[in-house]
Structures are given as structure tokens and as C-alpha cells.
Amino acid sequence: MSIEKERALLIFLPAEGSQPDLIARRQAEMLALADSAGLEVVDTLSQKLRGDQRQLGKGKAQEAAAYMAAADIDVAVFDRDLTPSQTRAMEKALDRKVIDRATLILDIFAQRARTREGRLQVEGAQLARLLPRLTGQGTALSRLGGGIGTRGPGETQLETDRRHIRRRLAQVQRDLKKVSAERQVQRAAREAQPHPFVVIVGYTNAGKSTFLNALTGSDIYAEDRLFATLDPTTRRVSSPLGELYFMADTVGFMEDLPPELTIAFKATLEIVKEADVLIHLFNVADEGYEDRIRVVNHFLRDLGGEGIPMLYVANQVDQLDESPYLGGLFKDEPVVALSAKTGQGFDAFWQALRPLAEKSLFAQPVRLPNSAEGARLLALAHESGEVSQLSATEAGISFYLRGDRDRLAGPFGPYIKGPEDDQD
Numbered sequence: 001m002s003i004e005k006e007r008a009l010l011i012f013l014p015a016e017g018s019q020p021d022l023i024a025r026r027q028a029e030m031l032a033l034a035d036s037a038g039l040e041v042v043d044t045l046s047q048k049l050r051g052d053q054r055q056l057g058k059g060k061a062q063e064a065a066a067y068m069a070a071a072d073i074d075v076a077v078f079d080r081d082l083t084p085s086q087t088r089a090m091e092k093a094l095d096r097k098v099i100d101r102a103t104l105i106l107d108i109f110a111q112r113a114r115t116r117e118g119r120l121q122v123e124g125a126q127l128a129r130l131l132p133r134l135t136g137q138g139t140a141l142s143r144l145g146g147g148i149g150t151r152g153p154g155e156t157q158l159e160t161d162r163r164h165i166r167r168r169l170a171q172v173q174r175d176l177k178k179v180s181a182e183r184q185v186q187r188a189a190r191e192a193q194p195h196p197f198v199v200i201v202g203y204t205n206a207g208k209s210t211f212l213n214a215l216t217g218s219d220i221y222a223e224d225r226l227f228a229t230l231d232p233t234t235r236r237v238s239s240p241l242g243e244l245y246f247m248a249d250t251v252g253f254m255e256d257l258p259p260e261l262t263i264a265f266k267a268t269l270e271i272v273k274e275a276d277v278l279i280h281l282f283n284v285a286d287e288g289y290e291d292r293i294r295v296v297n298h299f300l301r302d303l304g305g306e307g308i309p310m311l312y313v314a315n316q317v318d319q320l321d322e323s324p325y326l327g328g329l330f331k332d333e334p335v336v337a338l339s340a341k342t343g344q345g346f347d348a349f350w351q352a353l354r355p356l357a358e359k360s361l362f363a364q365p366v367r368l369p370n371s372a373e374g375a376r377l378l379a380l381a382h383e384s385g386e387v388s389q390l391s392a393t394e395a396g397i398s399f400y401l402r403g404d405r406d407r408l409a410g411p412f413g414p415y416i417k418g419p420e421d422d423q424d
């Protein structure tokens, strides 16, 4: 079996009037995607779409077909989503396998998925994408299902039909439910401890994993590849200021992610909703970082992350000659500049994180009455928070309580001890 990379021609079809710098960034991103998928990009071809043109023109297609044959290119990769009929038309015109942007991204995810949950989610996305494309098209099916090489769920689908895929999809969804029950157990274990839960989010390849590694001294997989991380990893981190946090790394976002994929990964990304603080990390050395921040914020809104305190982290400042001006971007939200690689700016990061994390924290002196109700609440305090400086007098049971605000503020709010009741 050959381990040679498949040789690819990238095809860009920018809409008329697209900004040149946007096109350039999009091309760079597509190159990185192809590279991350393990393709060897031999060349790129670009044609501006005119009027209601949706597809590579006939002349251009002939040119591309001749070139691909001469240069021994196996696959044409389009930087856009193609409908099944567009894919078939292009495969015919180019006489080569055709892959669109969504298939490419799904393929990268399929290669990266390590955990059971990750694999199930990717398979679910691939099946969901395949289903509406199964319209009894004979041979086209093998190509659509295949992705790059022979990966993906393609092989079994070759000799099967829609019903089989539906059945498999239902099974995947059932399995995912089971896995998600396991995650609930982990979540309960995390919530039993009174440390703020901090979730790092951002565009793919911004440096999220590198940053979490730098904070914890662990070695989560980080690489100059898109979608290096698929599965969230949670670590306990202690700050130089003495606080303890739970911090999680997440899968990166990207413009135009296939919708099947974002639906499939909703389960994994549930942790966004559970966060006490979100760290939105971006690569400030990247020219298009403002657009990327917007893309990520859009995903966060969809995932229920709105309203959670957010700290922006401008990463990779070591790549800039001078410190970046960030004032114009963020209204009231705090931002710190740092380098996950060199460690510069970390002090400012910890300082900025503390007040945000405290918003999620209940940390108050309380006094409970000497009654059955007081005893019940004391048991609850021990169970859901951290109790210290406990003393019992005739005036009541006093202690200092620390823990998750959502859990503690309700029951203990009425018993917060004010300065005036200090005589006990």
C-alpha cells in the first residue's frame, strides 16, 4: 500500500467584488486545511464568479482537466460547499475526484478524533451529510462517501442504502447519549469543588492548547495544524496568586464549518454553557484576527455562551514588533496581550482573570440560626461548598462559606453576616 499523499488542485471561486485581502486570507486558510488533511497541494486555480455563475466555467474546467491529467493530480478541492449535482458535474468535467470544503473539514475531524465521543460525533456528522445526498445516484455514491483516500464512513455505505445509514445514524445518536451521561458524572465531580470553571475558546490554531499547556505544564497535543484539538481537556490549574481553577481547552472554530459538524459537536461544546468565565484567545499576529473574533463570537452565541464573563487574550505577541493596540475592539470587555510560547504577559492574565472568576463565586461569612433549618443548611454548606472558621455560639452557627454562586447564593444569601452582627 502506498503512503504517498494524494496530489490536489485547489479551486477558488470568489464572488465578484470580493476584497483581495479577504480572498488572500481565505486561500491561506484553505491551504492550511488541505495540508492538515494530508493532501499535497500541487497548484491553485482561481476564477471570479460573474453574475449568476455558480460553477467553474466550461473553458476553465477543460483547462483544469488537461492540467490535472498532465500534472498527475488526483483530486480537485473546491473552497466552497457543492451540491451533489454540482459535485457530479465537476467530477465529470474534470474526470477526477472532487472534494468540497465541508468534506475536507469533516475528513480532518475524522483523522483527528481520538476519543469514543469524538469518533461518534464525527461519524454522526458524516452520516448526516451523506443522507440527503443519497438520491440513488449509482456510482456517484462511492465518491461522495469516500472523502480523502478511503477514510470516512464511505466503505460500508458503498454497498448499502439509505435505510442502513438511517439505522446507523440512530445508533450513533443513542451511543452519544450514553457518552454524554458519562460527561454528566465528570461535570458533577467538577462542580462538587468550589473552583471556577474557565473554558478557553477561539479560532482554530490560535494557540489554545499551547496556552493551557503553558499554564499547567501538561502536554496536550498542540501543533501548527487546523483542528489539532477535538476533545475538550479539563485540567486543575493553580495561579501564582494562589487561586485554583478548572480550565478546559476546546475544539477550535472556523468560518463556514459544515452545519452537520457543529450540530454533532454541540454535546462536546456544552461546556461553553457551563463555564464561569470564557477565555477568548486569538492570534493577534494574524492579519484577519478581528474577523475571526467575530466568527468565534457568533458560535458562542449559538452555544449559549452569551452573558458569561469573557476575557479576551491576544496571543502570540512575541510575533509582533511592538505591543498591539487593542482598545478599539472591545467595548467594556477586558483584554490582555501575552505569548503562550514565551510566557510574557502571564502576570497580567492572572490579574485580569481573578475579578471575573470571583463573579461566579460565593465567598461570604454566614451565620445560621440554631434550629433544625440551620442544621439542614449547615449540611448543605458542607456538601456544596467549602466551610472554614466554623464556630457555634448562642447567636448561631457562624462560618465562612466559599463555592459556586449559582448553588449557594439562593439558600445562604439571607444568612450573610453583616458587619453589625459581628458580636458573637
Ligand SMILES: Nc1nc2c(ncn2[C@@H]2O[C@H](COP(=O)(O)OP(=O)(O)OP(=O)(O)O)[C@@H](O)[C@H]2O)c(=O)[nH]1
Pocket (backbone or CB within 6 Å): 202, 203, 204, 205, 206, 207, 208, 209, 210, 211, 221, 222, 223, 224, 225, 226, 227, 228, 229, 230, 250, 251, 252, 253, 315, 316, 317, 318, 319, 338, 339, 340, 341, 342
Ligand atoms: N510564536 C508563537 N506561536 C504560538 C504561540 N502560541 C501557539 N503557537 C503556535 O501555534 C500553533 C497552534 O497552536 P495550538 O496550541 O495547537 O492551537 P489551538 O488553538 O489549540 O488549535 P486547534 O486545537 O487546532 O484549534 C502551534 O504551532 C503553536 O506552537 C505563541 O504565543 N507564539
Ligand SMILES: [Mg+2]
Pocket (backbone or CB within 6 Å): 208, 209, 210, 221, 222, 228, 229, 249, 250
Ligand atoms: Mg488545540
